[in-house]
Amino acid sequence: MLIIGICGGTGSGKTTVVNKILEILPSDHVVILSQDSYYKDNSHISPEERKSINFDHPNSIEFDLLFDHINELKKGNSIRKPIYSYITCTRDSTTIPVQSKEVILIEGILLFSDERIRNICNVKVFVDAPSDERLLRVIRRDHIERGRTVEQTLERYIETVKPMHEQFIEPTKRYADLIVPLGGENTVAINILASTIRQKLGLKKDQDINSIFH
Secondary structure, three states: OEEEEEEEOOOOOHHHHHHHHHHHOOHHHEEEEEHHHHEOOOOOOOHHHHOOOOOOOHHHEOHHHHHHHHHHHHOOOOEEEEEEEOOOOEEEEEEEEEOOOOEEEEEOOOHHHOHHHHHHOOEEEEEEOOHHHHHHHHHHHHHHHHOOOHHHHHHHHHHHHHHHHHHHHHHHHHHOOEEEEOHHHOHHHHHHHHHHHHHHOOOOOOOOHHHHHO
C-alpha cells in the first residue's frame, strides 16, 4: 500500500495536484481522504459563536479520528468518513462508506502539523504558491462555494489565514519529500512526483503503472 500526503496553504493548488495524481494512478484503486472532512463538529455552540472558529489552527481538526481511519484503511478495513459543512460548521448525521484500496491519498492544509500523519505517509508533498495568488483563489472559492463577500474573506485572511499559515503550515514544508511550486501548473514537479510514485510502487520506468493493480 502507498500513502501519499498532500499539504499546502489555503488556495495553493492542492486540488489541482491531486487531480494530476489521479491522472497518473487508476482512480478505482485510489482512496481520497480530505482533512476538511475531519473538522470537529461544532453543533454544541451557537451559530454566532461558530463565526469565530479558526479553521486554520490544528486544534480545529480531529486528527485522532483521521489517523485511526488511515490505519484502518491500511489494515484493509473499511471506514465511515465524516461529512462536514462549512455553511453550518457542523458534521452531518450521515457518513460516507469508504473501502480500502491500494493507494491512500490524503490532502489538507494542516496535514503535516500532526507527527503521526507525517510518519504514516510514504510520500509527502507540499504544494507551494505565492501569497497573493493564494489569496485570489481563496476569494473566488469563498464567494462561489461559501457565500462570503470579498470583505469577509479579506477580514478572515488578515485575522487567521495569514498568521496561521506562517505559524503552522509554512514551517511544515521542511517535512516534504517534494515541494511543488505553482501547484498543478508545474509539470516538471508533477513528472518528478510521478517518478517518485512509480519508485515507491516498485515500477520500472517503462512499466505501465496500471499493471501493478492487475
